[in-house]
Each structure stands twice: as structure tokens, then as C-alpha cells.
Amino acid sequence: MGSYDQRPWLKLYPDGQPGGITVEFDNVVDMFAATVARDPDGDAIRYFDGRISARELDALSDAFAAGLADTGFTAGERVAIYAQNVPQFVIAQLGTWKAGGIAVSVNPMNRERELELILTDSGASVLVCLEGLYRDVASAVLPRTEVRTVITTSELEHQTRGDERVLGGIERITCDGTIDMSTMLARFRGAAPPAVRLRPDDVALLTYTSGTTGPPKGAMNTHRNVVFNAQTFRDWIGIDHDDVVLGVAPLFHITGLIGHVALSLLTGAPLVLLYRFDPEVTIETVRDEQVTFAAGSITVFIAMMNAPNAEKAALASLTKVYSGGAPIPPSTVTAFRETFGHYINNVYGLTETTSPSHGVPRGADAPVDPASGALSVGVPVFDTVVRVVDEDGRDLPPGEIGELVTSGPQVVPGYWNKPDETAKALPGGELHTGDVGYMDAEGWFYLVDRKKDQINAGGYKVWPREVEDVLYEHDAVREAAVVGVPDAYRGETVKAFVSLRPGRSADPDELVAFCKQRMAAYKYPRQVEIRDDLPKTVTGKLLRRQLRD
Template sequence: MTPADHRRRPWLAQYEPRVPATFTPECRTTNELFERGALAQPDTPAFLYFGTQISRERAAGDARALAAALRGELGLRPGDRVAVMLQNIPQLPIAFRAVWLAGGIVTPVNPMNKRRELHHQLNDAGVRIAVCLESLYWTVDDVRGETPLEHIVTCSELDYLDDQPAALDGHERIDCPGGLPFIDLVERHAAAAHLTPVTPQPSDPALLTYTSGTTGLPKGAINTHANVAHNAELITRWFDLGAGDVTIALAPMFHITGIVCHLASSAYSGTPLLMLYRFEPGEMLRHIERWRATWSIGPLTAYIAMLNHPDFQSRDLSSLTKVAAGGAPVYPAVVEAWEAATGVYIHNAYGMTETSAPTHLTPFRAHAPVDADSGALSMGIPGPNVDSTIVSIDDGSELAPGEIGEIVSRGPMITPGYWNRPEETEKAIVDGWLHSGDVGKRDQDGWFYLVDRIKDMITVSGYKVWPRDVEDVLYQHPAVLEASVVGVPDDYRGETVRAYVALKPGAHATPDELIAHCRELLAVYKAPREVELVAEIPKTLTGKALRRELRDRARAEASSAGGFPDV
């Protein structure tokens, strides 16, 4: 690496010696990614589902059989979109793989979505075939007549199990008239599982992954085969994954983090993938100990939940040595608490749906610095093949280290654009640079710091307040479990700061105490003028606080009260 490269990309000096500045991916498509593991290790477990092991050979065979069913019985054509609306169960990775073998495009659907959201996604993506849980069949069937949807494949979370675990007590099989049972399709087409798979181009779409919609109507980001394959290898290289590792599906695999950092990276690295239907902290702790699981990345809220679970101290978590967080803000106080309890550091990472998961990561075995001005933990440094910088929110010019602006990145993991949204694509991607909509800064050594979303900025008497700054301080209070900060209208100040806070079990703190705590550590205009204690912070399933929901609630309350009271 030349001195010029280090001046332009100073973060390269932070790389471990084994991590290259650039690499050419070994796999060009997701099909190559999955075949690699199946051919090399057919008898090893692909999935650990509660107490059941499922071999790579069986998973590959079932995927090929389902692909034959999709192409034959269901009439899937290359380029068709298939919605997959499942929790973390074996049918999800098998369905993804089958769709890709058949030449289709997967559009993952959040199982929590309601009729309106499902209606939008199926119509926007032009979905003809859906794969869903039996318990969601009637929700999906309800929009069949108003969308292009023709076929619904149904899955039970009780399939693939040797024994029904206590976590699924009360779960039963559900009759779905008009649905096509997943297992029946696989069995019926097993003899045709030798079909010749479609060979996609690296630039072909593998996924239409819809943005969470926390700031507006969800858009379908196109994640190509090359996007997914690149970042699966990036994760594997960065965290040195391989023989002896067990990947934990901590994040939901209908989200880009789960798809790339769990599903795809486990296929590339040849590591078993541990799935537990839905995240429940006690069950997760038990199976980490049972399977000697080693690696995961997930929302910080999952680590908070495990830290505060009564079984945390009694479980042997010594195998869990490769830990990262992403998908939502990571607060230094929580990272410190986890390290104090386990001896293992949570490595911060940053990415988006549009970047096929991470662009920035904290080097494995390193500790990210904390910004002296704001107290924010660095979100990491750009990974191999990534260029990133900070540009002015006003005119797009590149900013110097220490200056606050918009985070922009380019590289082989960046989406080519949004599905049927050329205008949105043009706004988001300029000369190959993806404009994230996130505000941040970088230092002289190439560490990047996330400040906040541009749309979440609060303006108090002309001063800019970033909710993340206030939340960082709230998390330093020993009684605080979760916090989220929003701005609400104020006749005098323009906007004022309001905090929603959930306390740790058994802890006590009054709103006045929390406000005083913030005023000790923040400029007075940044400190919340009102704190509302809540049982929990509303979040997406990926752990992001739904600030828009809180903001709307606060503004409605302020409007009905005729203003916002001083405290």
C-alpha cells in the first residue's frame, strides 16, 4: 500500500495484518456461495434449529426440490419476485436458496407487517408467489385479490424439529385451505431436484429489501448477487470465521443484517447457523451455551435484554468470543457493561439496507474510540473495497476531519438503486456515492462517528440538537435501560427536546432526576425539558427505536395541550 493510499484512506493503518485493503470475491453470486459449502462439507450441519441438526446435504436437497416446484408447479419465471414472510426457521434459508436456484428474486417481508404494509410491498414488487408462516396465511390471503399474488406456500415452525422445544409450547399446525404446504412441495418434487439451476449474472437482483419505513413509505432497495456475495465474504474475513465457529441468528433474517451477516456469511464460512424462531433472551442464552456458539451481530437491544435476564450469570458464555452490534445506535455504557460481565468487547458496525449490511466495522480485537466532544462510540472504519467520506449537507462538498455532515460511501456492496424508483435512485446515488441520510464525522485516523439521521435533527432556538447526543448521556445514568429522544413544537424555541425513558427492572429515577443528570453533562439547550417514563421504547424488530412514532405522539399531545410545558 502506497503512502498516497494511506493519506486518502487513513483507516487502512487500523486493519489487522490478515485483512487485505481490497479483495476479489471468491463467489460472484449467492448460488455459488451456497453451493460452495454444500459441496465441501455435505455431512456437516447447515442449521441448528433449537435442538435439531440439519445437514448441508439435506438443506441443499430440499432447496433444489423447492426450486423445481417453483419453476414447474408454480410457474416461476426468471426475474419473478417471491415474497418470504418467515421468522428465523430452516424454511427461510431454504426458500431463499430455492428462489435463487430457480432464477427468482427474494423480497423479504417482516412477519409483523399489517395488511396495509403487506399490500404495498406485494404490489410494489409485483409478487406472484409468497412463502409465509401458517399463522400468517390469512393475512396474506386477504390481499391476494388486490395484488398480483397467485400462490401461497405455507410453513410451520414445527417442521424440521426432532422434538418440540418448550419455547414453542402452544404452537400448533394450522390448516390453510388454498395454501401449498412447504414440506409437501419438497417431498413431491424431490425426484426433480437434479434440475439445472438458473445461472444469474453478478449484477442481477438477488433481493428487493424494503427499507424499514421509519421515515416514510418503504422503498425496495435492490441488492444484487454480487452485493450479497461480497459482504458475506467481507464479514467472514473481518471476523476470521471458519472451522469451529457457530453463527447465531441474533437478528431477524428478513432484515438485511440477518440475511447477509447470518445467512450468507454462514454459507460462505461453512459455519452452522443457530436459529431459534424469534429472539427471546433466556432461550438465546441457553442455546449459546448448548451449542458453544461463537459469533453474532445484532441490535444492541438484544445484548441489553440478555444482560438483564435472570439467567445471564448462570450461563456459560465463554464460547461467545466474536460479538458485534449494528442496525441501531450503539452506546458506550452498554458496551462497557457487556465487556465487564463477559470479558468480550462488542464491536460496533454500520451499514444500511442499501449497502447490503456493513460498510464500516470496528476491527476485530480492537476497541473503537469514543468521541471526546459528544461521547459517541465510533461506528468503525470502512471495510475492504469501501471508500467513505463526509460531505456538507448544504452543498455536497467534502468536509475535513472533525466537521459534521452526511456520510457517503461507495463500493461493490452498494445498491444499484430502488425498484421502479428512478427519481429516488438519482437523489440517493450521485456519481457512484450513496448518500446515507445519516449525519456523522470522521477523525484524522479514519474512524467514523454517527451523529444522527438528518430528518431527526431538532432545532432549539436556532441551535442544532442531535437526539443521539442526548441519548448517549441518558444511557450513562445507572437506572436507564432504554432511551429515545425527539423534538416537539415549541412556540418560543421553535422545538424543544423530549425524552422517553424505560428504566431497568427494580431501578428508580424520577423525570426531574434524569433532567438534572442531562443538564450536568450537556449544554442547557440540549437537555430534555420533559422526560416521560415508559414501560418500553417502541422499536422495529431490528432494534431501531421508532422515533417517528414517538415524535408523532409527542406532537399530538403538545398540540392537544395547547403548547409544551416548562419543567
Template sequence: MNAYESRPWLANYPPGLSEHLDLEFGSPLEAFDAALAAAPDAPAVHYFGATLSWADLDAASDALAHALGEHGFAAGDRLGIAVQNEPAIILGLLAAWKAGGVAALISPMYKRSEFRRALDDFTPTALLILDEVHAEVADELGSIGLVVTASPLDFAGSDDLQRVFDVSRVATAGTVELLDLIGTGSRAITRHVPAPDDVAVLAPTSGTTGPPKGAKLTHRNLAFSAQAYRTWTGLELGEPILCMSPIFHVTGLVGSVMLALSLRSPLVLTHRFDAGLIFDAVRAWRPAFSVASITAYIALADHPDASPEAFESLRLRYSGGAPVLPDVAERIEERLGGMIHNVYGQTESTSPTHMVPPGVPAPVDPETGALSVGLPIFDTMARVVDERGEPLPPGNFGEIVTAGPQIAAGYWGQVDDDGSALRNGEMRTGDVGFMDADGWFYVIDRSNDLINASGYKIWPFEIEQVLQSHPAVLETAVVGIPDDYRGESTRAYVALQPGAEATPTELIEYCRERMAAYKYPREVEIVGALPRSATGKLLRRELR
């Protein structure tokens, strides 16, 4: 038995948590039905001063499912969904499942060519799309049978949406408006009952290393991960959930929508992230939980309204999508009170494979300075392996590999061969890290971000951590660049703190004094901001 098979992490589980999770629901639709039956008039969604009940969601999604059926939508067909964090996305998910289909999530932030590629990959029979997005991509839609347009203004009960985001309704041709469709009231439908292993969602991967792929998330995947969040955090039924992550990405989908369904809790939506609106939403609805990128928490900590009192109700705050530096976490906690907990996972793992227990400070590795991403959650096996796939002893760097009920069924339209990240029921994460002797896991870098300079191996994280300690530096990213002499060299892109000043020469010298000669960056470029995905993941490939 190796160090992983003995599951040393179980010794660090909080009292009351066991290794195994008994599922209450076989699908998110079962969870929705339970919430509907328990309290149909209870709040299900809060959106800019308006509230929708579970019964409201049921009637509106029935109407959308009925329209899908009238246009030939059949079991297994895909409903493309390209909206932001509005009630429309919940209706789209429910309607697709009620009609026996699959919700194919498409980022509303895609440009025309990206949108076309998503349509070619997912081949949706119908499309639910924001009117403003439709105006940009209408001639890319081809022969989709039914196109339903929604506006961010749909269902809003105040003018804060227009005030902050300056949105307005956009006229569309050849489409059906969502409000018109559901305005006729509930329609009788033949409700499909999904099997746990049916594909529920096609979720685009983050695209940090190449074009996004559609991970096939099953109803069982979603039900397991939602209950894992619920049980791990100890949230009570009905506690409001604040959605700060995009729902078209797995973090917002699972850590907000699926969790709210499992808890019969109202979900607080704000169309897109805006720090001021988040403070307003916390004051108005007193949410207990949220999961977001660390960049979102940084924006909240830097906002004039930031204070421990302002965030007092939000007692459980999780962050995922990118490594969190200990000093950044400390600064956020000073400004907002409470504690930032890490959650780790990928789109292909339906969000969480590792989490830090509530109220427990994550350990910091003394050698690398990395903050732990947590312990493997229920029914989850995690290993660190070498290039041959052999498990490495605790403390050794290697690739993190995970397995469990949350691992996706594969990639849409692709064969999962030996080169796939998904193979044999496991997820090859591509993340380099290690497990300590107590079962805590640490992520250091992406395996393809390793820099080889004159034969020396350099992890960008090491340089970034030193640069981050400079008082003028807000954030930084290091990449390898071609070098005729060394093979590869290091270039750092640095965004400075507001009002701060520092020169590239000063920052290079700062690193040279603190690092081995082969490690310090040979070039530094000052930039306004680093390129990130919608979920806050750093896009190093754009810097390269």
C-alpha cells in the same frame, strides 16, 4: 487530495488485512455449492434440537424450485418470502435463485395494509409465508399463482418452540404446505446460474423515515459483504454462526445467512429472539459469532442466566442498527464478558460499510461522547460532506456518504434521481457524523432529526446522552415538537429501569443543570418502552 482520498483508516487495519478484497464467490449460490461439495452431510442449520445438512437444504430447495417452475415462475420473477428465522427462509432464498428469480423479503410482522403495499411494490409470482401470517392477510393476496405455507414448527426437533412462543399449526386454504411439497423428495430441475450483477434480493429498507422501499441487492453485493464479514473477523471455516437478527432484514440476511454460506458453517436459528433461548443455543451449539441490535444484547445482559462463562464461546459479538452509548456497552461487557464491536451500514449498503476490528476497543470522541462505529472496510470509500456535497475536514459534522462493491443497484420500481439516497454509485446515508484525524467514523444523529429552537441547532443525541446518565433511565429518545415561540422545542420520551422511579420534573431539572439553556428538554414523558423496528432501530417518526 482531500482527507478521505488518502484513506487514513488503513493505518488502523489489523495486521494481515489489506485495502482490497479478492472475492472467492460470484454469488451466494456458488458459496452454497462449495459447502455442499465439500461436506454434503455436514450440519448446515441447527433449529430447536434438529439439524439439517447441506444435502438436506439442497434437496428441499430443489423441490421448492421445481414447484415454482411448474407454476410458471420464470427468470427475473419474484418469490415473496414472509417468514421468521426458520429453515424455511433459507430454502426460499435458495429456491428463488435456483429458479432464476429474486427473493423479495417481506416482514412477517407487517399489518394488513403494510403487507398489501409490499405485494403491490414487489408483484411476486409466488409466495412463501408463515401459516399464522397467512391467516391474517389471506384476503390481501390477490391472484398470486403459488402460495406455500410454512409453520415455525417445521423441522423443529424439540418442544421448546411451543413452550416459549406458544405457536401451533394454523390451517390454511388454497395453499400448498412446505413439508408436503418437499416430502416427495428432490426433483430434477434446470438450475439457473445467476450472473454477479443479477438482482438476488429485494430487501425492505428500515422505514425509519417513511414507507420501506425495496433495495435491489445483487449476487455480487451479497457475496462481497459476506466475505467482508468473514475476512474482517478472521472466522474459521465451519465455526457456528448464531442468528439473533431477523433474516428478513439485511443484518440477519448478510451477517448470519450469507456469512454461514461463505464459511460452510452451521447456522443456529431460534425462530425469533428470546434471551433464554439464546443462552440455551449458545450452550448447545457453541457459536463463535453473532451480530444483533444493541437492544438484544441489553436483554441478554439483564437475563438471570447472564455471565461471562455463559457466553464464553461467542468470542465475536457485533452490534448494528443503532448508535451504542459507551456506558451501555460497558455494562453489557461486564455482564457478558468479551467486547461489543460496532458494525455500521444500511440496507442499501448490503450491511457493512464500517466495522471495528476484533479485539480493538472503539475510540470514544471526547467532545460528543460518541462511540466510533468503526473504520471503512475493504474497497470502501466513506466521506463526510456538507449540504453541497463537498467533503469536510476531519472533525466537522456533515452527512456520511459511502461507496463500494456493496452498494445496492437501486430501488425496485424507482428511478434513482437527484433526490434519491442512491445516486451515482454512492449511498447518501442521511446520518450526520464525522471522521477523526485517524480515520475513525462517528455517527451523531439522523440529518432529519435535527431540532431548530430559536435558531439554535440541537442534536437529539446530546440530550439523550445526558438523560441516559441518570441512574433511573433505561433508554430515551428526543424529538422536536412545534413551539409557537421558539419554532421548535424538545420533548424527551423516557423508559425507566425496572423498579426505578423518576418524575418528568426531576429529569428536566437533571438536564437543565448539565446543559445549555437552549438545549435541555422542555417536556419529558415517561413511557413503558420506545417504539423500535424489528431490528432495534428507534422509530422517531412514531414519537413525533
């Protein structure tokens, strides 16, 4: 293996300590129990003016687990959590684990078709969701799924003075036929959770990803995966109980699940939640809560720089800033440092690597590829080997471009109920990422392209075929091809090329609106171009690459 055996990146590890991590806990529940024992009265969650201590979070999640068991829930079943960044997300997730279950994170922007796909594929028996999402989306889907218990809750819980800019206009809703979460927690307060034994290789999370080869698949993040990468965040960045974690990434996303929730459960650092991202509110919260650590997509930090209250003093405490999920322009890193005085450290990983597989070491500035201008995504984190291979799977030397293949304790064992997809993406336990890049002689890694057509819009993955399928539902559309195009804010955005049926008419705005009604906000095309014909191969396959170029 040549350069990979030598692992030139080891000398770049934080504090110059090349080595590995001993996974300290068998599961996430034991990990949190150790935190409760160390500091039971310390804040675990801050939500506007609300405070939940570690002791209280422990009691609330116990009650949730006991309530689940009362519904007939048994170990190994799945609980889908369909919510924004609210404390109930953490309570339900931790309570699910205490009941021996698997937590299924669901994007709150998902609409009926997308929600049904995840509920059906995961076989979830319980759905936890916000009242508005139940009324507007879930209630229509549930009769076609295996869900037998629905627990509803409100964004207005666990606080009394939420900011009107993010919570304004939200009202409580009566959801007939569901269990109110606050009522359930009160009823089972003090009840012991079920006696279950969670093993390191038990699945903790099903996180849905489009991966590199098709429609969403449930990556099986085990308890070992989660604990390992929580420790990676802690040790790579240098996070401890004196830090304050800003929950700016969506909690359903692997960054939020590991870099926010799991990291906080491990270290005891308070997790600050804001329901949803608003740049002005976020800046004020960083100032008021003295937040020290944030990890989010680069679009978050661009929005903060452009906010009217973007003042250096407001972010003085935010000394640990990390971004991943989408390419980071070096100019943005420079501008953020000039605005707020802090460097944005790149981090790279996938749902299948349970968040980070690479990161910029503490105290270092990532180099920039002189040819493409791309910022390095860092070096492999602890106990992680990343190879760059050609199309035949042979290792390539430094400087040569190929596919990144990752192995380490954070790599998932496979996809839920998809053995063929698992065998294809994870032969021998190594993850074939579908991302194309290279390693330089010093061990720094760079991404230069993606192997497939998947679109990365501000850190959210969009599969073109899914957008095309929705466009084809419009009665005027003859052909549709969807590609990613450069976007100054999101890094990449969704563009559709469409040809129309003879004698039919539709304008771009109409088609955008059509998709917007049927898809999550990050998926629908921001641009539609109507052409007489779309380019194809001799066999009739649409040429996305030609359209992209």
C-alpha cells in the same frame, strides 16, 4: 479529496492488512455449492433439536426450485418470504435463487397494510409464509395483489423438541388454497432445479427500507453485493467453518440476510435458529451449541445481560460479538464485558450497503467521541470509501461534521422501479446515507445525528409520517406529529404528539392501542402526549424538531 485519498483508516484494518477483496463467486448459489463440496455432511442449520446438513439443504432448496418451476414460475419473478427465523426461510431463499428468482424479505411483524404495500410494489408472484401469518394477515391481502401462488409452512417443522418459551401454544393450521411446503419438498425431492444462469449484477434480494426520504422502497441487493459482504463478514471478523453463527437478528433484516444466512452459506459455519429472540433461551443455546459469533441490535445484548441466567460461563464460547443498527452506549459495552467477558464490536451499515460499510477492526476497542460520548462505528471495510460532505457536496476535513457518502462493491445499484429515488440517493453510484457524522484524524468514524426525521427504534427504522397517517384514522385526532425520543432500552422510541378535534375525546392509552392494532410492533407509539395545539411554521407545517427538542 485530501484525507480521503490518503484513507488514514487503512492502517486500522484487521491484521494490519490494507487491501481489498476479490469477489470469489458470481452468485450466492455458486458460493453455497462450493461449501457443499467442501463439507457436505456438516451442519448447515440447527433449529432446536433439528439438524440440516449442507447436503440436505442443497437437496431441499433444489426441490423448492423445482416446485416453483412447476407452478409456472420463471426467472426474474419475485418470491416474498414472510416468516420468522425458521429453516424454511433459508430453504425458500436459496431455492428462489436456484429458480432464477428474486427473494423479497418481509418483516413478520407487518400487518395487512404494510404487507400489501410490499407485495404490490415488488410485484411478487409467490408468497411463502407461516400458517398463522396466512390466517391472520395475508389471506385478507392477497386478492388485491399479483400473488398467484401461496406456500405455507409451520414453525413446528424441522424439529421435535422446540422450547416451549418460544414455540409454546403454536399449532398446525389448515390453509385452504395454499401449497404445503413440506408436501411440495417431498414431491419434488430429487428433481433437478431449472437451468438458470445468475450473473453478479442480477438482483438477489429486495429488502425494503424507509431510507432517508419517505415510504418503504425496495433496495436491489445484487448477487455481487451479497457475496462481497458475506466475504467481508468472514474476513473482517475472522469466521470459518469451525465457528457457530447465532441467528439472533431477524432473517428478513439485512443483518440477518448477510451476517447470518449468507455468511453461513459461504463459510459452512452452522447457523443456529431459535424462531424468535428470547434472552434466556438464547443464553442457554449459546452454551449448549457452543456458539462463537453473534451480530444483533444492542437491545439483544442488553436483554441478555438482564436475563436471570446471565452467567459468564454460559457465554464463554461467544468470543465474536458485533452490534449495529442503533447507537451503542459505551456504558453498555463496558457492562457486557463485565458480565460476560466479551467486547461488543460496533458495526455500521444500511440496507443500501448490504449490511456493513464500517466496522471496528478485530482486536481493537472503538474510541469514544470526547464531546458527545458517542462510540465510534469503526472504519470503512474493504474496498470502501466514505466521504464526509457539506450541503453542497464538498469534502470536509477530519473533525468536521457532514453527511456520510459511501461507495464500494456493497452499495446497491438502486431502488426497485424507482428511478427518481435512485437518482436522488445514489448519484453517480455513491450512496448519500442521510446520516450525519465525522471522521477523526486516525480514520475512525462517528455518527452524531440523522439528516432527516426517521426514527431508529432498537435497529428498526420508523418513518414518522406512516405513524401519523394511522393516528389520523382515529376520528378524535385533529393533528399528529411523531418524533423519536431517547429510550434507555431501544436507544430511541416513538412518541406522538396529538391535538384533538373540538368536542371529541381520547386518552393516550386508547390512541396507543389504536395504533398497535394497525402497525408492526416496533412502529406504534409507546408514548402519546395530548396538547391543545401543536407548533407549526407560518405555512402550517408541523414543527417536529421543536417537539423533539
